[in-house]
Structure formats: structure tokens, C-alpha cells
Amino acid sequence: MALPLCLGIALASGAPLFSGLIAGIIGGIVVGSISDSAHGVSGPAAGLAVIILDALERMDSFEIFLLAVIIGGVIQIILGLARSGVIGYFFPSTVIKGMLSGIGIIIILKQIPHAFGFDKEWMGSDSFIQVDGENTFTLIWKLLLGHITPGAVIVAAISLMILLLWELYLTKKYSIFKLIQGPIVVVAASICCQLILKSYFPQYTIGAEHMVSVPVAGSISSFFSQFSFPDFSQLGNKDVYFLGATIAIVASLETLLCVEATDKLDPHKRVTSTNRELFAQGTGNIISGLIGGLPITQVIVRSSANIHADSRTKLSTILHGVFLLICVALIPGVLNLIPLSALACILIMVGYKLSKPSLFIQIYKLGWDQFLPFIVTILGIVFVDLLVGLGLGCGVGAAVVLIRNYKNSHFLHIETSNGEKQTRITLAEDVNFLNKGAIIKELSRIPGKTCVTIDMSKSNSIDYDVREVIEDFIKTAEDRDINVKLKLPLVEKNSREEIYSKKLDKWVLALPIKDKL
Known part of the structure; x- marks a missing residue:
């Protein structure tokens, strides 16, 4: 799976195809050795493709771009x-789960054309x-209008049947089939199928444009000639540093999000050091x-495939x-026999596992405050891209927190004793400026001729904005014939807790008593 994804991202970035393979190899061997993630797989990421493409158009050479990659790594x-890894937490x-489901859906949608031979x-x-x-959708529509490759469809059908047979029956009934993964069988079967079609049914032969396309070196020297080296003479170029910082920020953010998502998928629930x-x-x-x-990041598609x-x-x-290194160096010709439609079916299965309907039902049952960020994240990823989807999901999640915070600032209890209305407002443990609006609204609705107790005994901290609201209410309470009583927390001798004194018209140091008129 890493092979066509590395090549595809390099192609989209406008970079040499071999550069994508290098990133995949380094992501596996070097990053995998240093990281303590049990499942995380690193390599070139689609999220950086646009940044790389734009950079290569502005830079004078690919070698200058490589210098920016090094600077990004240093950062x-x-x-x-x-x-700084704490940012990922x-x-x-629900946004992380939405990210996983959104990626799963986009994988399925993006691989449908490849499965039918429309690449x-x-x-x-x-x-x-x-x-x-x-x-995404116009591409599928064009596919249905007649851009279907029969040979690719045959390979895709066989591949999908093998995967379903492995997943639903063989691995559950016979333990030996757990040793040989279905995707490996699919790759081998697709190569055999392609060779059979080429020999006996040439009209269904899959063209080279629908196959994996690894650069083939004719000799050892030509293999090593595919490597490029950075231009260190550009160390004084400020644009290189700006690009390096951009790569570092985007790659780090995608990595941290992927780490969080991969840890959630881990059946053993291990925690990676970010x-x-x-x-x-x-x-x-x-x-x-x-x-x-x-540039390299941890990538969720390959990481989730690793877990599954x-x-x-x-x-x-x-x-x-x-x-990956051995295959690219020694048998690139064999790799080029693999139809993309077979790999598309493997990815479609991965996408389904990431976005199972049962997950949607589970999140929906948790309530709207969990389901809304989840579904917004998915829609943002499917209809824009990964980072926008995450931004929208986090924005909705923050709005939900603000609404919940607004509602949970206090508790109101009204009772009647000896014909007199008794109203008790109990403030929450932590009350900040976000709660000001809800408290103002509650205090303004208290009718005249009422005894009001503002209970702050359970509050650990009360923001100045809220104290000011209470101060203004106490000042005007007498005009509305409202008797106000403050119930304060027990305070230590050296405490700096303050309360509002109507007599002094200011906030003063509280006395160590529980109730004060």
C-alpha cells in the first residue's frame, strides 16, 4: 500500500517519483526506529502535496527545496x-473519531475510480x-459515463471477493489464515490475473497507465543517480527558512493528530510520546x-492498515x-505488474473499517454535543480537506463547550417559606467571564419582594467580571425590594478571598465565617 501512495503523492507534488519512495523508506526505517508508536507508519502525506507543488514552482531547483525539508526537520x-507535543491532546x-471516519469515507470515494480503471x-x-x-463526485460521475476499463473491473472483483472471504470467513474459522494477510494474497492474485489476461484474453489486458509505476534503474550506478542532494549554498535565502517553518508546522500538526487517532485505534490502548x-x-x-x-509525517491510512x-x-x-527498499532496489519490474485496481480494493476495505456505520450510531447515542463536532469534521474532510475538516470540528467543539459553560454557571432553586419567596442561586465551582451573561439574565428575572441567597460556598474561583455583576445587583436590590444574602466559602486566615461590601461600596477581604448578610 505504501508503494502507490508514495508514488502518487510525489506525482501530485511535481517532484521526482523516486523522492516519494525515499520518504516512505526513511519514514519506515528511521522514524519507525526512533518513535515509540507501536503502529504509526510515516511517509509522504497528501496534506503537504499542495505546499510542495507551490514551493517547487517558486524555487529555482529541487535541491533548494530539499534544504527547506532539512530546516523543517531541525525545527x-x-x-x-x-x-510541544502536548498540543495534540x-x-x-469526537473530532479525532470524526477525522478517522472522514478519512475512511474519502478513501472509499477516491478509490472507486481506480477500482474501475479510471486513474x-x-x-x-x-x-x-x-x-x-x-x-470527488464529478470524477465518479465521469467514470459512470463510460470511462471503465474491463480488465481493471475483473481484477477489482476478484480482489474484493478475496478480501471479503478472508475477512468474514477464513480468518474466523481457520487460524492459519491469520498468518497470511488477505492484502498480500490480493496482490499476488492480481499479478497472476493480469498475466492470464495478457496471455489468453488480450482484449482485457490492463494498460501500463493502470499499473504501479516504479522507476526502474538499469544498473547500480543508475539506481544511485536517482538520489538528489540539497543546495547548501542557499542557507542565506530567507524563503528557504519560511518554507522550512511551514513544512514543520503542517507536518507536526498532521503527525500529532495521526498519533492521537492511531492510539485510539490501538487495541491495547498504548500512549505514544508525542x-x-x-x-x-x-x-x-x-x-x-x-x-x-x-517531507515526512505520520499517516493515518498506512497506520490504520498496520493495525488492521x-x-x-x-x-x-x-x-x-x-x-520497500528491497523491492524498489531489486524487483521494481515485479512491482510494476501490480494493477492499481487491486490496491484500490485494499484501500476501500481499510476505509470501510475506519468509517463503520456502527461508529456513527454509537456517537449519535452520546448526544448532540458529541455528534455535532463528529459529523461536521467528517463533512469538512469529505468536502474540503483534512485540516479544514479538523478546524471546523474543533470550532464546533469549542462552541459546544461555551454553550455548556454558559448553562452550567449556576443552579437556581425557588421555594416559599412563611408566605415569603426564597430564591437560592448556587454558583458553580469555577465561574468565569463566559458565565456572565447567564448570571445577568438570571438575576434580572428575580421579582421584587424576594429574599435572595447567592451561595458561593462551593466556588473555588469567581472571575472579576462575575463579581462585578453581583456588585451591581446588590447596589440595585434595595430599590427592587430584594433582600440579598451572600453565603461565602470557609476561608483560611491568610486567604485573599474578597467579597463585596455594600457599606464600603467595594470588595474587601472576607472574614472567616460561613454566612454574612
């Missing part, structure tokens, strides 16, 4: 040492709008830039990089 190492759980868009794309102005991950990514980007590779393949440790990540 990531600094971020890791500065313990501030994303709501107009590069493998690994995750943006709704394409460079040529088409979008600071160490940033250090690992930075090291990987430095090495990738030094030998001609694209029942991996146990990070050795699977390292070995994937080793196998």
Missing part, C-alpha cells in the same frame, strides 16, 4: 525538545477539489532531505520500510 526536533475525542487522479489524493477543477514522535519526525525529515526525499493487519509492535513499521 521539529526543537519542538520535540521543547515538549487538546483536540476533542485520472493520483493515488493517495484526499482533497475534494482537484487541480483540474474536478471534484514529544519523542516530533523528534523522530524531525530526524526523518533531515535524513530524507539530505538524500532527496519528500494485527501488528503488535513497531517492528512492522520498520520492516515495511526495509521491504
Whole structure:
């Protein structure tokens, strides 16, 4: 799976195809060795493709761009040492789950054309709008209008049947089939199917444009000639530093989000050190830039495939990089026999596992405050791209928190004693300026000739804005014939807790008593 995705992202970035393979190899071997993530797989990411394409158009050469990749890696190492990885923990759980489901849906939609042999868009794309102005749905519509390759459909059908048979029956009934993963069988079967079609049914032969396309080196020297090296003479170019910082920020953000999502998918619920991950990514980007590779991030598609393949440790990540290196160096001709339609079916299965309907039902049952950020994140990812979807989801999540905070500032209890209305307003543990509006609204609705107790005994902290609201209410309470009583928290001898004194018309140091008129 890493092979066509590395090639596709390099193609979309306008970079040499081999640079994508380098990034995949370094992401597996180097980043996998340093990181403590049990399942995270790193390599070139679709989210950086547009940034790379724009940079290569502005830079004079690919070698200058490689220098920016190295600088980005240095910045990531600094971020890791500065313990900036904590940023990843501030994303709501439902947004992360929405990200996983959104990626799953976009994988399915993007791979449908490839499964039918319509490879107009590069493998690994995750943006709704394409460079040529088409979008995810218009591409599927064009496919249905007659851009179907029969040979690709035959391979896709066989591949899908094998995957379903493996997933639903064989692995559940016979333990031996757990040792051999369905996707490996699909790749082998698709190569055999292509050779059979080519020999006996030439009219259904799949063209080279619908196959994996690894650069083939004729000799050892030509293989090593595909590596590029950075132009260090541009160290004084400020544009290189700006690009390096951009790569570092975007790559770090995508990595931290992927780490959070991968940890949620981990059946053993292990927690990855995000600071160490940033250090690992930075090291990987430095090495990738030094030998001609694209920028690296941790990527959810390959990481989730790693988990669904029942991996146990990070050795699977390292070995994937080793196998990628061996295959690219020794048997590129064999890799070029793999139809893209077979790989598309493998990805479609991964996408389904990420976005199962049962997850939607589960989140929906948790209530609107959980479901709304979840569904908004999905819609943003499907109809725009990953970062926009996450931004929208977090925005909605923050709005939900503000609404909840607004409502939970206090509790109101009204009772009648000896014909007199008794109103008690109990403030929450922590009351801040966000609660000011709700408290103003509540106090303004208290009718005249009422005894009001404002209970602050359970409050740990009360923001100045709220204290000012209470102060204004006390000042005007007598005019409305409202008797106000403040119930204060027990305070220590040296406490700096203050209360409002109507007599002095200011806030003064509280006395160590429970109730005060």
C-alpha cells in the first residue's frame, strides 16, 4: 500500500517519483526506529502535496527545496525538545473519531475510480477539489459515463471477493489464515490475473497507465543517480527558512493528530510520546532531505492498515520500510505488474473499517454535543480537506463547550417559606467571564419582594467580571425590594478571598465565617 501512495503523492507534488519512495523508506526505517508508536507508519502525506507543488514552482531547483525539508526537520526536533507535543491532546475525542471516519469515507470515494480503471487522479489524493477543477463526485460521475476499463473491473472483483472471504470467513474459522494477510494474497492474485489476461484474453489486458509505476534503474550506478542532494549554498535565502517553518508546522500538526487517532485505534490502548514522535519526525525529515526525499509525517491510512493487519509492535513499521527498499532496489519490474485496481480494493476495505456505520450510531447515542463536532469534521474532510475538516470540528467543539459553560454557571432553586419567596442561586465551582451573561439574565428575572441567597460556598474561583455583576445587583436590590444574602466559602486566615461590601461600596477581604448578610 505504501508503494502507490508514495508514488502518487510525489506525482501530485511535481517532484521526482523516486523522492516519494525515499520518504516512505526513511519514514519506515528511521522514524519507525526512533518513535515509540507501536503502529504509526510515516511517509509522504497528501496534506503537504499542495505546499510542495507551490514551493517547487517558486524555487529555482529541487535541491533548494530539499534544504527547506532539512530546516523543517531541525525545527521539529526543537519542538520535540521543547515538549510541544502536548498540543495534540487538546483536540476533542469526537473530532479525532470524526477525522478517522472522514478519512475512511474519502478513501472509499477516491478509490472507486481506480477500482474501475479510471486513474485520472493520483493515488493517495484526499482533497475534494482537484487541480483540474474536478471534484470527488464529478470524477465518479465521469467514470459512470463510460470511462471503465474491463480488465481493471475483473481484477477489482476478484480482489474484493478475496478480501471479503478472508475477512468474514477464513480468518474466523481457520487460524492459519491469520498468518497470511488477505492484502498480500490480493496482490499476488492480481499479478497472476493480469498475466492470464495478457496471455489468453488480450482484449482485457490492463494498460501500463493502470499499473504501479516504479522507476526502474538499469544498473547500480543508475539506481544511485536517482538520489538528489540539497543546495547548501542557499542557507542565506530567507524563503528557504519560511518554507522550512511551514513544512514543520503542517507536518507536526498532521503527525500529532495521526498519533492521537492511531492510539485510539490501538487495541491495547498504548500512549505514544508525542514529544519523542516530533523528534523522530524531525530526524526523518533531515535524513530524507539530505538524500532527496519528500517531507515526512505520520499517516493515518498506512497506520490504520498496520493495525488492521494485527501488528503488535513497531517492528512492522520498520520492516515495511526495509521491504520497500528491497523491492524498489531489486524487483521494481515485479512491482510494476501490480494493477492499481487491486490496491484500490485494499484501500476501500481499510476505509470501510475506519468509517463503520456502527461508529456513527454509537456517537449519535452520546448526544448532540458529541455528534455535532463528529459529523461536521467528517463533512469538512469529505468536502474540503483534512485540516479544514479538523478546524471546523474543533470550532464546533469549542462552541459546544461555551454553550455548556454558559448553562452550567449556576443552579437556581425557588421555594416559599412563611408566605415569603426564597430564591437560592448556587454558583458553580469555577465561574468565569463566559458565565456572565447567564448570571445577568438570571438575576434580572428575580421579582421584587424576594429574599435572595447567592451561595458561593462551593466556588473555588469567581472571575472579576462575575463579581462585578453581583456588585451591581446588590447596589440595585434595595430599590427592587430584594433582600440579598451572600453565603461565602470557609476561608483560611491568610486567604485573599474578597467579597463585596455594600457599606464600603467595594470588595474587601472576607472574614472567616460561613454566612454574612
